[in-house]
Amino acid sequence: MKTNFDFDQIPETAWCPGCGNFAILKVIKEAFVELNIDPMKLVFSAGIGQAAKTSQYINSNCFNGLHGRALSVATGIKASNPELIVIAEGGDGDMYGEGGNHFIHAIRRNIDIVNIVHNNMVYGLTLGQASPTSRKGSKTTLQLDGVFLEPFNPIAVAISLNASFVARAFSGDMKQLKGILKEAVNHKGYALVDVFHPCVSFNKINTFKWFKDNTYYVDESYDNTDKMAALEKAFETDKLPLGIIYKNGKNKTFSENLKAYKNNKRPLYKREVNLKKVEKLLLSN
Amino acid sequence: MKTNFDFDQIPETAWCPGCGNFAILKVIKEAFVELNIDPMKLVFSAGIGQAAKTSQYINSNCFNGLHGRALSVATGIKASNPELIVIAEGGDGDMYGEGGNHFIHAIRRNIDIVNIVHNNMVYGLTLGQASPTSRKGSKTTLQLDGVFLEPFNPIAVAISLNASFVARAFSGDMKQLKGILKEAVNHKGYALVDVFHPCVSFNKINTFKWFKDNTYYVDESYDNTDKMAALEKAFETDKLPLGIIYKNGKNKTFSENLKAYKNNKRPLYKREVNLKKVEKLLLSN
Amino acid sequence: MKNDISIVLSGEAGQGIRTVELLIIRALKNSGYNIFSTTELMSRVRGGNNTTEIRVSNKSIQSFVDKIDILIVLSRNAIYRIENRLSENTIIIGENTFIEDKYKDGQYKIKDIPLSSLAKEVGGLIYSNVIIFGLLSGIFNINLNLIKEYISEQFSAKGVNITENNINAVIKGYDYGKNLKLAIQVEKNEEIKKQIILSGTESVAIGALAGGCNFISAYPMSPSTGVIQFLAKHSEEFGVVVEQAEDEISAINMIQGAWYAGARAMTTTSGGGFALMQEGISNAAMVESPIVIHLAQRPAPSTGLPTKTEQADLNLALYTGHGEFPRIIFAPGNVEDGIFLTQKAFNLADKYQIPVIVLTDQFFIDSYQSIKPIDFSMFKPKNYFIKTDKDYIRYKITEDGISPRGVPMYGKGYVRFDSHEHDEGGFITEDPEIREKMVDKRLRKMESISKESIDAEIIGSKNYKTLIVGWGSTYGVIKEAVEVLKDDDIAFVYFKQVYPLPNNTQKILEKAKNRIIVENNATSQFGQLIKSQTGLEFNKHILKYNGMPFSLEEIIEKLKEKK
Amino acid sequence: MKNDISIVLSGEAGQGIRTVELLIIRALKNSGYNIFSTTELMSRVRGGNNTTEIRVSNKSIQSFVDKIDILIVLSRNAIYRIENRLSENTIIIGENTFIEDKYKDGQYKIKDIPLSSLAKEVGGLIYSNVIIFGLLSGIFNINLNLIKEYISEQFSAKGVNITENNINAVIKGYDYGKNLKLAIQVEKNEEIKKQIILSGTESVAIGALAGGCNFISAYPMSPSTGVIQFLAKHSEEFGVVVEQAEDEISAINMIQGAWYAGARAMTTTSGGGFALMQEGISNAAMVESPIVIHLAQRPAPSTGLPTKTEQADLNLALYTGHGEFPRIIFAPGNVEDGIFLTQKAFNLADKYQIPVIVLTDQFFIDSYQSIKPIDFSMFKPKNYFIKTDKDYIRYKITEDGISPRGVPMYGKGYVRFDSHEHDEGGFITEDPEIREKMVDKRLRKMESISKESIDAEIIGSKNYKTLIVGWGSTYGVIKEAVEVLKDDDIAFVYFKQVYPLPNNTQKILEKAKNRIIVENNATSQFGQLIKSQTGLEFNKHILKYNGMPFSLEEIIEKLKEKK
Ligand SMILES: Cc1ncc(C[n+]2csc(CCOP(=O)(O)OP(=O)(O)O)c2C)c(N)n1
Ligand SMILES: Cc1ncc(C[n+]2csc(CCOP(=O)(O)OP(=O)(O)O)c2C)c(N)n1
Ligand code: SF4
Ligand code: SF4
Ligand SMILES: [Mg+2]
Numbered sequence A, B: 001m002k003t004n005f006d007f008d009q010i011p012e013t014a015w016c017p018g019c020g021n022f023a024i025l026k027v028i029k030e031a032f033v034e035l036n037i038d039p040m041k042l043v044f045s046a047g048i049g050q051a052a053k054t055s056q057y058i059n060s061n062c063f064n065g066l067h068g069r070a071l072s073v074a075t076g077i078k079a080s081n082p083e084l085i086v087i088a089e090g091g092d093g094d095m096y097g098e099g100g101n102h103f104i105h106a107i108r109r110n111i112d113i114v115n116i117v118h119n120n121m122v123y124g125l126t127l128g129q130a131s132p133t134s135r136k137g138s139k140t141t142l143q144l145d146g147v148f149l150e151p152f153n154p155i156a157v158a159i160s161l162n163a164s165f166v167a168r169a170f171s172g173d174m175k176q177l178k179g180i181l182k183e184a185v186n187h188k189g190y191a192l193v194d195v196f197h198p199c200v201s202f203n204k205i206n207t208f209k210w211f212k213d214n215t216y217y218v219d220e221s222y223d224n225t226d227k228m229a230a231l232e233k234a235f236e237t238d239k240l241p242l243g244i245i246y247k248n249g250k251n252k253t254f255s256e257n258l259k260a261y262k263n264n265k266r267p268l269y270k271r272e273v274n275l276k277k278v279e280k281l282l283l284s285n
Numbered sequence C, D: 001m002k003n004d005i006s007i008v009l010s011g012e013a014g015q016g017i018r019t020v021e022l023l024i025i026r027a028l029k030n031s032g033y034n035i036f037s038t039t040e041l042m043s044r045v046r047g048g049n050n051t052t053e054i055r056v057s058n059k060s061i062q063s064f065v066d067k068i069d070i071l072i073v074l075s076r077n078a079i080y081r082i083e084n085r086l087s088e089n090t091i092i093i094g095e096n097t098f099i100e101d102k103y104k105d106g107q108y109k110i111k112d113i114p115l116s117s118l119a120k121e122v123g124g125l126i127y128s129n130v131i132i133f134g135l136l137s138g139i140f141n142i143n144l145n146l147i148k149e150y151i152s153e154q155f156s157a158k159g160v161n162i163t164e165n166n167i168n169a170v171i172k173g174y175d176y177g178k179n180l181k182l183a184i185q186v187e188k189n190e191e192i193k194k195q196i197i198l199s200g201t202e203s204v205a206i207g208a209l210a211g212g213c214n215f216i217s218a219y220p221m222s223p224s225t226g227v228i229q230f231l232a233k234h235s236e237e238f239g240v241v242v243e244q245a246e247d248e249i250s251a252i253n254m255i256q257g258a259w260y261a262g263a264r265a266m267t268t269t270s271g272g273g274f275a276l277m278q279e280g281i282s283n284a285a286m287v288e289s290p291i292v293i294h295l296a297q298r299p300a301p302s303t304g305l306p307t308k309t310e311q312a313d314l315n316l317a318l319y320t321g322h323g324e325f326p327r328i329i330f331a332p333g334n335v336e337d338g339i340f341l342t343q344k345a346f347n348l349a350d351k352y353q354i355p356v357i358v359l360t361d362q363f364f365i366d367s368y369q370s371i372k373p374i375d376f377s378m379f380k381p382k383n384y385f386i387k388t389d390k391d392y393i394r395y396k397i398t399e400d401g402i403s404p405r406g407v408p409m410y411g412k413g414y415v416r417f418d419s420h421e422h423d424e425g426g427f428i429t430e431d432p433e434i435r436e437k438m439v440d441k442r443l444r445k446m447e448s449i450s451k452e453s454i455d456a457e458i459i460g461s462k463n464y465k466t467l468i469v470g471w472g473s474t475y476g477v478i479k480e481a482v483e484v485l486k487d488d489d490i491a492f493v494y495f496k497q498v499y500p501l502p503n504n505t506q507k508i509l510e511k512a513k514n515r516i517i518v519e520n521n522a523t524s525q526f527g528q529l530i531k532s533q534t535g536l537e538f539n540k541h542i543l544k545y546n547g548m549p550f551s552l553e554e555i556i557e558k559l560k561e562k563k
């Protein structure tokens, strides 16, 4: 069924048949339909990579910018128009490799966006090198004898930085993914949704089955507002936990803190220069 | 007394009278004297900032490079000559701001260096803007109404990334600082030493007295190999813990993993090109 | 001493020389004197040696001079770096112990002032600065009430006691200054009292506000940081989003997000930070986002000399970013142009959806001039984005290459920016034909851009045989040199737009028999640009790259050497 | 079909066209044919449409041709993108269902091959590639045993069964190919059998090893990644430290640490990554660290066309980094020069302690050529660092500007690199005199560098009136065009060193009445450089910027249009 977020003509995607990105794309669109969000109010700020191409396949506003910089662009967008719903989207290489510094500092700002990271534990678009989340021992087209670096743990790092919403999902379970995404969108403040998905072309280790076998959902009894408990979860390696791992919605968001909005709530595009005021400033200098 | 690490002529430092950097400089030199380390074998890879100038005042090898890039340079040095003792040194802005991405990934590599961060919670050299570690509410020359970003917690982030050695010291307690530094040097693998120190010119909040009043040392009973306990410490805000917060020396270091050293332990500068072998490779292509 | 007096304050970083500078230039200006002041710093927070030069003149001036008429010594080791600028006429004023014996052998006129004890009498060393302010006011015979007013204003927030102490301090200095009887004669001009004192930094920041800037993100870097600091101070009043980025890469991408959402955004940086922004600038070109970059140059390569001056980042600005795309580069040489060009940068960036670079340097940024009030009604800030309709496409191929830019939520269309080569809708394409059309479309903007280039300005004789070419911050010194030389054969052409070259370039340059270029760099980057675009060569290059600006004497001498 | 045959394989990404390419070019070369092959890709992992052209000739060839003699269709939608390259002589070979009806109206010669069923007979669709390899071998009548040998070699690791299936597959294809009776006549040459097949990527990587490269750090980016992948494969054997950096900024700084410690280090990247390295490159200039950068260009700005070709990053390379400093830029046009220049890059970087850039592009990188074995004894890899003594100072001011470089632990001195302006000892200085001396010292290296520039090479008539200028990867196509035109008035000058311009530039260019420049970009960046350095203009610019390399036909036509 054609949703608000579909184009009149279905675009040909650049993804490999069987790739987890298809499910993620589908769920994102469904989630926004169910949330009754007007695509006019939505912006996808995306990086570069197979994951980031998602933004090309959604009929809405988008800024498909540079590899690694989606969070910076998203910050600029949201801060200039807090009425927009802003999604920063990219792959594990995009957000945690090239974009690692922005990941840290976007969390610190508590900018009210959803950060969706398609985590296939590999660099897909550049044909299969290790990504920061590649597990130790993974053999790749560049790490021929296997990765020996400690994998980047986005969940633990985000919690350590006191991120206000930290979740992990799996493209193989679209229902749960959708639920998590919807909560992330409804959450006020920075929300990380790290989504495991299989790369059928380059990741022969972390396959659909592997994710299926090596993940589980945190259950009802789990208190995701308990930071230490959340970190314990984040460090589990036996099976990787899925769900909303941590939540902390107490802080003001970035835009709420900005003085530019203290006396004037209008988004910047609706404002006009007051040359008289500037002239007065000069004269009083 | 003139040590091995002092110049014949004492250089004029560019620091303000009363700055914590003096103590750190002194302790670093003493620590290396006490460890009986030959300055010929030592390299300081430094960034840019008041902290980073430390490298200018030590009579040894140094690479005083770009703001934020000391860890990348240090990685290149250590990987090319594992026999060198390599210190990556800089300020909180240097290592956690501009250099944030390298901080994350140097830890993942477990490169066997000591990473000394002079943490004065402010940008000193550029005259007093907020740094990633500035506490909320700190008023600065740029954050006129006070910082509202969540402060970067280097200790928690490093532990989250499974750093092999994570410590925090205070320039006001030179004895402890020296002890911690010496342990860091002796430690095999990446070692973070975040050193609190007062910036008398720009940080009127986190003064010597403030650090004195707001820190304490972890005691004998504390087990710094317990990751979760370490994280609990890292999150304490009432008083900030000092000492070796976390230690995990089990992993191979970066250089130990490199195939370039598998059959040949000599540092790269001692090696010669074997053109015959290259020719053979071409012919077999 | 008559009509052109140069005072130098020399002391340590952290002593508050800038406070004295700001007080005295305002007092002098308000007394009807033309002033110009400029600061030369060491890269440190305390100690070392910084100097500030204040020129007082009967004419409008904007240049640094070597000569020192009055030297105020505020610390030990404050003379050796400027020793070669002293002459037998120099009056050295300072505490006896600060002036080394070798200067006391009679070659200079030394006036001992017991600054420390005077200050202590008032209440402590902290009052030294205000005493110096008083001293200078006394020397220039400034109305004492005016001086007291300033002091009251400046310190009122600190309470009655402190204000009183400061007033006592200023009077002590004032009396001391008057008693020196230095017989200063500088013609005053009532008109000047109405003028405004402005630094390079302030001119860029105010120009930004006049251009509608409501978003700035930057990472601190000398000498560029003042601009974001200024805007932070006025963030609430002018509704400017101000954010210190985690690095320059974030800043350059953040401002593109801001423009995308309808803000008018800029960043401010220096060479190293600008180098880090190269990829981001190329991105702006492809997504066709307007961006404004203030690039305050300092000597490079790498960290270089963080607090000194140079004009050596022009090439990186000219050839910024990977790939091929239009850009505009302005280089203000005085604070009026600082305002005018920065303001204009926003409008042109918006109109053409391209990067516009305002290229300054430490000398420009840290200098103060007095200027006539500016008529702001000549500025026409304009938002060029359109209200979109349902069929809106972002990258419509148009005759002039400009595709109307929409903003999300304004109108009925979706706004799709894309950094890949894209079709008119903003979707990835790899079609060679579309690629070619899109390259052509983007480059085509250069035609209109060139048409509205700001002409180079000729100063001096219209019938020149010798033409001196300068750009940006060398404006003041070349202008003054030409005025001093009063030679009918000589003119100066000032480029405030350095790229694209103004349309009158070829004509102006061709007319000269003898072309001399003046640049604060080692390889004559602007000269190379002119050669590659016009084919014209220079007969002489006057280049300086030791971190210092040109002095007036230096330029005059070099011009006399061989004109 | 005689002596110059062009085969195009067209199918989807992920189908393994490259496997066929590598097998068949080796088989053809080993049969005594000259070959050249080049690939044109879409930026995706599976699907879409990629094409590979394989030329078989009696002469040495290195260019892309438009014409297609034999088209092998391997998937649906594999023709429309190259439709305009088909002629009535084109033989289209492919599965009936893959060829749309509109091509079957008699204008082309269509040969249906039931590829899927043939493959299934052997064991599955996976064998299609090997059948195609067999087919092409059959068409060219290659010795069947040779073919079988390759297959055994290629698949031996996968077990007897799989090898056998593949041999069956190749035979099936072979028979099919022979039965087509295409009457191909290309003269063979025994000498060619001794040649080596090499891609641009491999030439750079092998050149690096020949230059003593023992350290590479890079961040993946098309089309540059092959170089680090190649070195990773040989890391243990050649003792190369190979590290994937977290970003390009880390890579460019890491390699400076490596050189500092005595390694010979490089990075490999494309435009966007190179843009991110600008600050780091400027740093290398200041600390005077050697660095070697392989920059494989792709169409920009920004993300651009990740898998296509262009020569538009020259300007950023020429004016790389903030500030002023020496650099060298090589641009190999063939794989021999790929080896030679990359090797030389290491020695020159080391000797002059500067950045050396090897500038290639996707077309060069992804193309295969066969070349004669190279005599490696002509390479003289040399470590220029010295054994330090106790009084060693890093930045000694010398006549040629080169300060001997020490390495920690080698000798008795401390090695102090500094990114600020520094004194001879490597300590921060703000002294204007030292600053000036250090700038001069660094820039002085340019003199010696220029002296040993690699001359531009003239190909064709020595008595040219028309001179065609090309650099880098356009070498093959211009050379062949000139050979085809056989006009005594025309010559081609090939620049493999683009900066500094070779010493024979002015002389060679001046001699021509008519100067034509060929560049794979939109603004003739090299032309501008030549103009700014020599004052000479071009009469004609042949420019292409749609992501594709020039074809032979295109160049010939353009040259005929107006020579
Ligand atoms: C500055 C820069 N460096 C490198 C690249 C090349 N590049 C494109 S996508 C990518 C990584 C893709 O990995 P990931 O982000 O995990 O996305 P995936 O393809 O796996 O979904 C890289 C390195 C680039 N586009 N820009
Ligand atoms: C790329 C780049 N950006 C900015 C700067 C300017 N800069 C120099 S030091 C510094 C920060 C200093 O803070 P920190 O690292 O905490 O050191 P501190 O001076 O406080 O010891 C900055 C922003 C620079 N040198 N390079
Ligand atoms: S390469 Fe991997 S991640 Fe990319 S589309 Fe193919 S399967 Fe998906
Ligand atoms: S500015 Fe602060 S950190 Fe820097 S030297 Fe002065 S006191 Fe120390
Ligand atoms: Mg990925």
Ligand SMILES: [Mg+2]
Pocket (backbone or CB within 6 Å): B049, B051, B091, B092, B093, B118, B119, B120, B121, B122, B123, B124, B131
């Ligand atoms: Mg600091």
